[in-house]
Amino acid sequence: xxxxxxxxxxxxxxxxxxxxxxxxxxxxxxxxxxxxxxxxxxxxxxxxxxxxxxxxxxxxxxxxxxxxxxxxxxxxxxxxxxxxxxxxxxxxxxxxxxxxxxxxxxxxxxxxxxxxxxxxxxxxxxxxxxxxxxxxxxxxxxxxxxxxxxxxxxxxxxxxxxxxxxxxxxxxxxxxxxxxxxxxxxxxxxxxxxxxxxxxxxxxxxxxxxxxxxxxxxxxxxxxxxxxxxxxxxxxxxxxxxxxxxxxxxxxxxxxxxxxxxxxxxxxxxxxxxxxxxxxxxxxxxxxxxxxxxxxxxxxxxxxxxxxxxxxxxxxxxxxxxxxxxxxxxxxx
Amino acid sequence: xxxxxxxxxxxxxxxxxxxxxxxxxxxxxxxxxxxxxxxxxxxxxxxxxxxxxxxxxxxxxxxxxxxxxxxxxxxxxxxxxxxxxxxxxxxxxxxxxxxxxxxxxxxxxxxxxxxxxxxxxxxxxxxxxxxxxxxxxxxxxxxxxxxxxxxxxxxxxxxxxxxxxxxxxxxxxxxxxxxxxxxxxxxxxxxxxxxxxxxxxxxxxxxxxxxxxxxxxxxxxxxxxxxxxxxxxxxxxxxxxxxxxxxxxxxxxxxxxxxxxxxxxxxxxxxxxxxxxxxxxxxxxxxxxxxxxxxx
Numbered sequence: 343x344x345x346x347x348x349x350x351x352x353x354x355x356x357x358x359x360x361x362x363x364x365x366x367x368x369x370x371x372x373x374x375x376x377x378x379x380x381x382x383x384x385x386x387x388x389x390x391x392x393x394x395x396x397x398x399x400x401x402x403x404x405x406x407x408x409x410x411x412x413x414x415x416x417x418x419x420x421x422x423x424x425x426x427x428x429x430x431x432x433x434x435x436x437x438x439x440x441x442x443x444x445x446x447x448x449x450x451x452x453x454x455x456x457x458x459x460x461x462x463x464x465x466x467x468x469x470x471x472x473x474x475x476x477x478x479x480x481x482x483x484x485x486x487x488x489x490x491x492x493x494x495x496x497x498x499x500x501x502x503x504x505x506x507x508x509x510x511x512x513x514x515x516x517x518x519x520x521x522x523x524x525x526x527x528x529x530x531x532x533x534x535x536x537x538x539x540x541x542x543x544x545x546x547x548x549x550x551x552x553x554x555x556x557x558x559x560x561x562x563x564x565x566x567x568x569x570x571x572x573x574x575x576x577x578x579x580x581x582x583x584x585x586x587x588x589x590x591x592x593x594x595x596x597x598x599x600x601x602x603x604x605x606x607x608x609x610x611x612x613x614x615x616x617x618x619x620x621x622x623x624x625x626x627x628x629x630x631x632x633x634x635x636x637x638x639x640x641x642x643x644x645x646x647x648x649x650x651x652x653x654x655x656x657x658x659x660x661x662x663x664x665x666x667x668x669x670x671x672x673x674x675x
Numbered sequence: 676x677x678x679x680x681x682x683x684x685x686x687x688x689x690x691x692x693x694x695x696x697x698x699x700x701x702x703x704x705x706x707x708x709x710x711x712x713x714x715x716x717x718x719x720x721x722x723x724x725x726x727x728x729x730x731x732x733x734x735x736x737x738x739x740x741x742x743x744x745x746x747x748x749x750x751x752x753x754x755x756x757x758x759x760x761x762x763x764x765x766x767x768x769x770x771x772x773x774x775x776x777x778x779x780x781x782x783x784x785x786x787x788x789x790x791x792x793x794x795x796x797x798x799x800x801x802x803x804x805x806x807x808x809x810x811x812x813x814x815x816x817x818x819x820x821x822x823x824x825x826x827x828x829x830x831x832x833x834x835x836x837x838x839x840x841x842x843x844x845x846x847x848x849x850x851x852x853x854x855x856x857x858x859x860x861x862x863x864x865x866x867x868x869x870x871x872x873x874x875x876x877x878x879x880x881x882x883x884x885x886x887x888x889x890x891x892x893x894x895x896x897x898x899x900x901x902x903x904x905x906x907x908x909x910x911x912x913x914x915x916x917x918x919x920x921x922x923x924x925x926x927x928x929x930x931x932x933x934x935x936x937x938x939x940x941x942x943x944x945x946x947x948x949x950x951x952x953x954x955x956x957x958x959x960x961x962x963x964x965x966x967x968x969x970x971x
Contacts, residue, residue: 420798423796453698453799458693
């Protein structure tokens with residue numbers, strides 16, 4: 343993958359992780375080139391966080407191997423840790439300490455050169471626009487500011503690879519965009535590889551390459567544009583009076599495999615706009631509404647997994663609920 | 676959002692970034708980690724006024740309310756010694772004990788609020804984190820203990836340099852041991868309520884059995900056994916000897932109120948008692964390190 347011939351920032355080879363019966367990650371392989379922004383995209387529970395935890399030495403792989411910044415994540419754990427920065431999904435700041443004290447603590451834990459701590463601290467705080475607020479306790483920061491402080495902290499020791507696990511989860515769209523501006527800018531400024539996970543499709547567009555993960559496996563891996571081009575077809579979504587009949591008719595008359603997603607009939611077809619008039623003329627089922635759009639990452643996700651990311655998450659949630667119910671029933675007995 | 680503006684205003688945007696690197700770990704880097712974990716406890720303690728007040732109230736209640744209240748009942752048995760004076764050494768012990776427990780609880784707290792992860796992924800030995808925690812808890816507890824030392828004259832124990840140094844030393848030892856014990860428990864426990872439940876279950880009996888509120892001689896057999904097993908006994912007893920060495924009491928009163936701890940009739944020397952506390956503290960810290968290193 344590393345077309346420029348440099349040593350890859352991350353190499354992953356047949357990595358798996360089992361928790362008791364559950365196979366959270368089922369053998370993933372990929373490489374990330376230095377300086378790349380690499381995204382892991384998938385619904386909650388797809389195994390993204392488990393993978394990132396293994397790469398960050400927070401979890402031991404069940405089998406397979408991985409190197410980060412040239413060091414093995416199991417046998418050279420400390421070397422990996424010295425070379426990576428981490429921003430977790432859940433906040434990990436000390437809310438009683440000020441922004442500056444949080445960074446200072448980090449610098450001490452990582453043993454940074456004393457004379458460089460102050461200038462570096464100022465630099466990363468300015469990078470995320472928090473220099474003016476450095477003396478306030480982190481607990482008084484807004485959600486977006488806290489996340490920015492965590493990014494600054496992750497950058498404090500000039501890591502070679504920065505891991506961001508859902509860096510924008512729980513933030514409003516505007517704050518999410520600003521976080522992304524900071525991340526891109528940071529990447530321009532420092533020679534750093536960024537590995538991130540997200541379940542927001544639109545955020546994956548910020549990545550140089552993305553891997554789509556589903557049920558613990560990578561189902562697609564490429565640049566977002568290339569992935570979209572591969573889908574090739576426009577996505578047509580129709581609302582009809584009888585969805586079942588519409589799907590049957592599509593198959594019978596046009597040879598198109600359609601499916602239900604988010605309460606509508608949807609299918610991919612080349613040249614969607616030209617197809618719509620033929621559809622109205624030939625479907626035989628009354629159509630109430632129609633929309634055509636160019637392929638998005640949602641479509642990419644759908645073409646590889648057969649479901650939209652939102653439906654996949656709802657299913658996962660339903661499964662969790664069902665398990666909870668069973669556990670409660672079991673307990674009652 | 677001031678995102679765009681701050682990016683533009685940033686001075687020296689074109690200057691090359693300050694490049695730091697993380698050195699391979701060494702004894703010096705581990706000591707630095709221990710120091711910052713220790714310092715964090717102090718910074719947080721200073722910021723937490725309510726906690727200072729809360730851990731301060733309980734010993735005062737025991738000393739002045741219980742002490743004054745029971746005085747009327749016990750004046751015949753204390754041979755002219757004020758009951759408050761008698762229980763003062765015990766109170767010196769429990770005041771650091773409560774604070775040390777609170778300090779250890781911060782590990783559970785850090786886990787709940789995620790900060791523990793920041794320390795877990797740092798390229799330092801887990802033992803450094805545990806050691807820093809134990810020292811931090813001990814220091815915080817001792818600063819609390821100093822206030823109790825200053826209350827001495829109110830219970831007829833006058834200031835004396837040797838006495839104060841001795842009390843401080845014993846408090847430091849006890850605070851360290853209790854923090855180590857708390858950390859050992861806290862590493863296994865994921866929720867705050869559960870932690871305080873366990874603590875309540877262990878600490879209160881330890882306090883009552885230790886002889887902080889009564890002399891450790893002439894007890895019923897079962898209580899004598901429990902008393903000798905209770906680690907706190909070995910902090911309370913030397914503390915009381917130290918205080919009684921510096922106040923004027925009749926030999927009879929001394930004999931009744933400060934009988935000293937015996938093992939099968941042998942008087943355990945104060946230094947050995949202090950060594951027991953230290954050894955237990957180190958042992959529990961060792962277990963805590965081992966547990967902490969085993970977690971992923």
